[in-house]
Amino acid sequence: SFVAAVDPIEKRRQAAISAGVDIALDPTSVDIAEELKAATNGQGIDVAIETSAAYEALDQAIRGLAWGGNVAVVGWMKECKGGLDLGAVAHFNIPNLIFARSCSDPNRDHPRWDWDRIQKICWQWLSEGRFQCEDIVSPVVPFLESPKAYEEMDFHPEKSIKLGVSFG
Secondary structure: OOOEEEOOOHHHHHHHHHHOOOEEEOOOOOOHHHHHHHHOOOOOEEEEEEOOOOHHHHHHHHHOEEEEEEEEEOOOOOOOOOOOOHHHHHHHHOOEEEEOOOOOOOOOOOOOOOHHHHHHHHHHHHHOOOOOOOOOEEEEEEHHHHHHHHHHHHHOHHHOOEEEEEOO
16 A cells, blocks of 8 residues: 655654655645645545644645545644635545544544553554654653753754653
């Protein structure tokens, strides 16, 4: 299956390539929807997972979908003040918008997937090496240094993907 990553930060795109994506795109330099359509011979993608909570990114995800595709909206979106044009292609692509809520029950697949099952499977897959996180969690700092490290990451997001904190 075709897998694409979209991120304005080079370090994140490189981590995605290391993890095995087929293509990593910079949304500040290309039309994402057009690139996704081109990479799929005009069909579009089956699923988009939108994590930025940016309406412009959601718009690109919808435009890049195949007919009847799914968009999982993971980021917690604020009031829409522009950047989303449902009239452009939504009535043609007929997207399924799925709003994720993973931090509390009931989620969409409750009771089959409750918080305990989600945690159990995630830890199992991590311990089995199904997810490679080495390129994602960096830097890892001692707990007492975490406020300064978080501030550094906040002001310089290009330097890190996810901050790790060690306790001991």
